Amino acid sequence: MPVESVFSRLELLLPQVQKPIQYVGGELNATVKDWDSAAVRWALMYPDAYEVGLPNQGVMILYEVLNEQVDVLAERTYAVWPDLEKLMREYDVPQFTVDAHRPIKAFDVLGVSFSTELGYTNLLTALDLGGIPLHAAGRTDDDPIVIAGGHAAFNPEPIADFVDAAILGDGEQAVLQVTAVIRQWKADGSPGGRDELLMRLAKTGGVYVPRFYDVDYLPDGRIQRVVPNRPGVPWRVSKHTVMDLDEWPYPKQPLVPLAETVHERMSVEIFRGCTRGCRFCQAGMITRPVRERSITGIGEMVKAGLEASGYEEVGLLSLSSADHSEIGEIAKGLADRYEGTQTSLSLPSTRVDAFNVTLAKELSRNGRRSGLTFAPEGGSERIRKVINKMVTEDDLIRTVSTAYANGWRQVKLYFMCGLPTETDEDVVQIATLASRVIEAGRAASGKGDIRCTVSIGGFVPKPHTPFQWASQLDHEATDARLHKLKDAIRADRKYGKAIGLRYHDGKPGIVEGLLSRGDRRVGAVIRKVWEGGGRFDGWSEHFSFERWMDAASDVGVDVDWYTTRERDQHEVLPWDHLDSGLDKEWLWEDWQESIASSDDGAEVEDCRWTPCYDCGVCPGMDTSIQIGPTGRTLLPLSPAASPVRA
Amino acid sequence: MQRLRIRYAKRGRLRFSSHRDFQRALERALRRAAVPMAYSAGFSPHPKVSYANAAPTGTASEAEYVEIGVAERCDPERLRAALDASLPPGLDVVEVVEAGPGSLAERLEASHWSVRLPSLTLAEAERAVGLLLAAEAVTVERVMKDGKRLLDARAPLLAARVDADPEDGCAILDMVVRHVTPAVRPDDVVTALRVVADLVPAAPGPWIWAATRLAQGPLQPDGTVGDPLDPDRAAVGATAPGPV
Numbered sequence: 001m002p003v004e005s006v007f008s009r010l011e012l013l014l015p016q017v018q019k020p021i022q023y024v025g026g027e028l029n030a031t032v033k034d035w036d037s038a039a040v041r042w043a044l045m046y047p048d049a050y051e052v053g054l055p056n057q058g059v060m061i062l063y064e065v066l067n068e069q070v071d072v073l074a075e076r077t078y079a080v081w082p083d084l085e086k087l088m089r090e091y092d093v094p095q096f097t098v099d100a101h102r103p104i105k106a107f108d109v110l111g112v113s114f115s116t117e118l119g120y121t122n123l124l125t126a127l128d129l130g131g132i133p134l135h136a137a138g139r140t141d142d143d144p145i146v147i148a149g150g151h152a153a154f155n156p157e158p159i160a161d162f163v164d165a166a167i168l169g170d171g172e173q174a175v176l177q178v179t180a181v182i183r184q185w186k187a188d189g190s191p192g193g194r195d196e197l198l199m200r201l202a203k204t205g206g207v208y209v210p211r212f213y214d215v216d217y218l219p220d221g222r223i224q225r226v227v228p229n230r231p232g233v234p235w236r237v238s239k240h241t242v243m244d245l246d247e248w249p250y251p252k253q254p255l256v257p258l259a260e261t262v263h264e265r266m267s268v269e270i271f272r273g274c275t276r277g278c279r280f281c282q283a284g285m286i287t288r289p290v291r292e293r294s295i296t297g298i299g300e301m302v303k304a305g306l307e308a309s310g311y312e313e314v315g316l317l318s319l320s321s322a323d324h325s326e327i328g329e330i331a332k333g334l335a336d337r338y339e340g341t342q343t344s345l346s347l348p349s350t351r352v353d354a355f356n357v358t359l360a361k362e363l364s365r366n367g368r369r370s371g372l373t374f375a376p377e378g379g380s381e382r383i384r385k386v387i388n389k390m391v392t393e394d395d396l397i398r399t400v401s402t403a404y405a406n407g408w409r410q411v412k413l414y415f416m417c418g419l420p421t422e423t424d425e426d427v428v429q430i431a432t433l434a435s436r437v438i439e440a441g442r443a444a445s446g447k448g449d450i451r452c453t454v455s456i457g458g459f460v461p462k463p464h465t466p467f468q469w470a471s472q473l474d475h476e477a478t479d480a481r482l483h484k485l486k487d488a489i490r491a492d493r494k495y496g497k498a499i500g501l502r503y504h505d506g507k508p509g510i511v512e513g514l515l516s517r518g519d520r521r522v523g524a525v526i527r528k529v530w531e532g533g534g535r536f537d538g539w540s541e542h543f544s545f546e547r548w549m550d551a552a553s554d555v556g557v558d559v560d561w562y563t564t565r566e567r568d569q570h571e572v573l574p575w576d577h578l579d580s581g582l583d584k585e586w587l588w589e590d591w592q593e594s595i596a597s598s599d600d601g602a603e604v605e606d607c608r609w610t611p612c613y614d615c616g617v618c619p620g621m622d623t624s625i626q627i628g629p630t631g632r633t634l635l636p637l638s639p640a641a642s643p644v645r646a
Numbered sequence: 647m648q649r650l651r652i653r654y655a656k657r658g659r660l661r662f663s664s665h666r667d668f669q670r671a672l673e674r675a676l677r678r679a680a681v682p683m684a685y686s687a688g689f690s691p692h693p694k695v696s697y698a699n700a701a702p703t704g705t706a707s708e709a710e711y712v713e714i715g716v717a718e719r720c721d722p723e724r725l726r727a728a729l730d731a732s733l734p735p736g737l738d739v740v741e742v743v744e745a746g747p748g749s750l751a752e753r754l755e756a757s758h759w760s761v762r763l764p765s766l767t768l769a770e771a772e773r774a775v776g777l778l779l780a781a782e783a784v785t786v787e788r789v790m791k792d793g794k795r796l797l798d799a800r801a802p803l804l805a806a807r808v809d810a811d812p813e814d815g816c817a818i819l820d821m822v823v824r825h826v827t828p829a830v831r832p833d834d835v836v837t838a839l840r841v842v843a844d845l846v847p848a849a850p851g852p853w854i855w856a857a858t859r860l861a862q863g864p865l866q867p868d869g870t871v872g873d874p875l876d877p878d879r880a881a882v883g884a885t886a887p888g889p890v
């Protein structure tokens with residue numbers, strides 16, 4: 001039976017809301033398929049505003065991968081702003097997809113991609129507007145299976161009550177596997193309802209179904225154990241890893257919105273994973289090992305994507321783009337190909353070395369020069385050892401000098417505050433470092449008006465990292481430390497005026513910390529916050545720290561216990577049954593090395609260039625490092641004559 | 647440099663695009679269609695595109711205009727087809743002509759609008775339009791970025807009448823509005839109708855109206871709105887396309 005579009009009702013509301021174009025769909029390269037001829041139907045949600053969600057690569061890739069299947073249909077849905085939410089409630093319009101404006105309740109699956117935990121309240125809004133019970137336990141066969149993915153899904157316990165399942169790791173093959181299970185179950189006549197479907201998914205070993213696990217607690221509140229509560233459910237659920245990125249050149253047809261979004265460019269992922277071993281970095285830990293796309297594969301994606309989208313800018317994405325084994329050839333090859341055109345290329349890389357500046361220069365041959373950001377992350381040599389970010393002060397000075405000497409008037413430096421073992425002194429030293437940057441910059445450029453901006457964020461310990469046991473710095477101490485840094489910069493009469501400081505207060509970091517390392521008991525806080533009006537928690541104008549703290553105390557959750565408490569070696573962590581491949585013992589040893597680092601801890605090198613140090617991922621996940629060089633080059637493109645010429 | 651004038655329509659759900667949304671979409675479509683654009687000189691060159699009097703966000707239009715400069719001579723019809731194919735459905739390129747002498751923007755003196763008013767009965771709509779035409783001036787308030795602003799919605803209204811939609815009998819306001827600064831938009835006229843006639847919507851729900859610009863161009867002696875591309879077609883000896 002076809003499902004009615006809600007657009008005729010929605011369009012009556014749109015004249016009354018801000019930026020209505022974000023709700024109408026019709027993006028270039030969007031796909032609308034026939035409802036009845038699809039065997040399996042996915043609604044894909046990015047739980048933030050359209051302007052943030054539309055450019056999200058994860059959703060864009062899965063949307064295309066799924067729609068390429070003949071009998072599968074995928075549509076997208078995003079969080080609606082409060083002005084439209086209010087009208088939708090008043091006039092009874094359900095949460096809809098932007099492609100064909102179908103109610104999300106009608107789909108087989110609602111797949112939600114969480115890049116950050118701060119999207120959790122937006123999931124609840126969407127479920128509620130969609131007429132889907134908030135608690136998974138209350139859903140019936142008429143409701144979609146709600147599946148969480150994205151980096152935050154590596155600890156989905158705080159949202160365990162609200163999702164039916166979670167998938168860890170790369171989604172391309174995982175969504176096809178889930179589709180196959182659903183297709184078969186429907187072809188069998190949907191035996192056993194959603195319970196059997198979830199059971200079939202759980203049995204694959206690659207889909208986590210929280211309801212099939214019981215969590216027992218110790219009297220002191222720590223977790224005693226997490227055990228499957230029915231036969232056939234695996235003890236641990238593994239992450240998914242796509243091997244051979246050249247086989248998965250998505251997005252092939254980037255979505256191009258009419259509305260303005262946060263990234264007005266197309267992106268090509270040049271490799272996945274990072275093994276630099278920075279201890280704070282969850283992305284680096286959970287995406288191992290490194291898998292490169294080949295230079296020729298990249299060249300083809302750039303060409304095809306530009307033709308399909310009409311974008312003017314291409315970003316070469318990855319966790320550390322300058323690390324691609326053939327990045328020099330890639331930068332040169334692409335710069336040659338697009339020289340003299342209006343196409344500009346950018347390489348978001350924060351690696352602290354002069355080669356990065358050379359790359360940026362190469363890519364800006366077309367005239368447009370993007371900003372340069374370097375991330376020493378820690379203010380002192382000591383703390384950089386603790387986090388395994390082996391950058392010396394001289395490296396940094398050399399790098400920025402090269403940048404200023406090559407005509408950049410401004411560089412950005414990225415740091416963190418609240419790292420394990422950190423003292424005020426480690427942070428205040430950032431001011432000294434920034435002064436040296438300006439001093440060196442003036443000397444290198446011969447100009448007095450160069451600047452640097454220090455951007456500093458609060459550190460939040462994340463699951464599946466060596467810092468998963470660490471104590472998070474409370475927000476008062478974070479703020480106090482940041483103020484000392486501010487004062488130190490201001491007190492610098494000679495260089496202070498050339499240094500900008502950008503920081504946020506420590507409060508949102510505490511909520512992020514609660515959600516990152518929380519367990520199932522934190523779900524009640526999320527629900528309470530949502531009921532109290534919590535929406536768009538990633539936006540400072542919508543975020544309310546008080547609302548989170550009040551909700552936590554209402555439901556009896558001690559926020560400090562989850563955030564500032566250091567865990568010991570044998571504590572069962574809420575995500576221990578979710579397998580990222582990292583060996584827990586290796587993580588613990590790395591954590592111990594880290595704390596010892598100030599004296600004699602050893603540097604963990606990058607396993608791309610040194611022997612494997614047995615973090616556990618490759619054997620555990622049956623994967624291996626895939627890097628070049630391939631030795632291939634990018635040939636020039638033959639310019640096509642314009643077809644519209646007279 | 648050859649200059650080309652483009653008439654396009656903004657239809658269906660794409661009426662919710664803002665002028666900025668259209669600008670981005672057009673510039674991307676020009677690249678996708680491989681139109682050999684002329685660029686401005688300077689440090690960050692821009693393609694030569696000039697926009698004229700765009701319809702407000704939320705209103706549909708059959709008569710929007712934009713002028714572009716190209717570095718190599720283009721065939722107007724081929725350019726029309728290529729650009730239309732590169733824009734999303736709903737932003738439709740109706741006609742492209744080579745620019746003759748004179749400014750396009752200056753020819754856009756007034757607009758012909760059709761506004762569906764499903765919230766009103768035919769009789770209510772007729773009464774309200776009668777009252778509006780009889781008034782000297784009707785001040786309405788509009789919320790703008792920099793605060794509230796008062797406008798006279800009556801003075802630029804050159805003609806107005808109410809028809810019934812032959813299909814569903816819905817009241818349709820057909821009107822000609824002179825372009826003034828600040829512009830008086832269809833929603834201002836709808837507000838003016840509510841003000842003069844003290845109207846409340848017939849059914850509970852939001853106030854519903856849907857405006858479409860049918861034409862904009864020079865004011866003809868008979869009070870109708872002419873085709874602003876006529877002089878351009880005359881200059882190259884082309885004829886107007888049939889109804890679209």
Ligand code: SF4
Binds near residue numbers: 608612615617
């Ligand atoms: S298992 Fe070895 S090679 Fe693989 S990511 Fe870990 S350290 Fe690197």
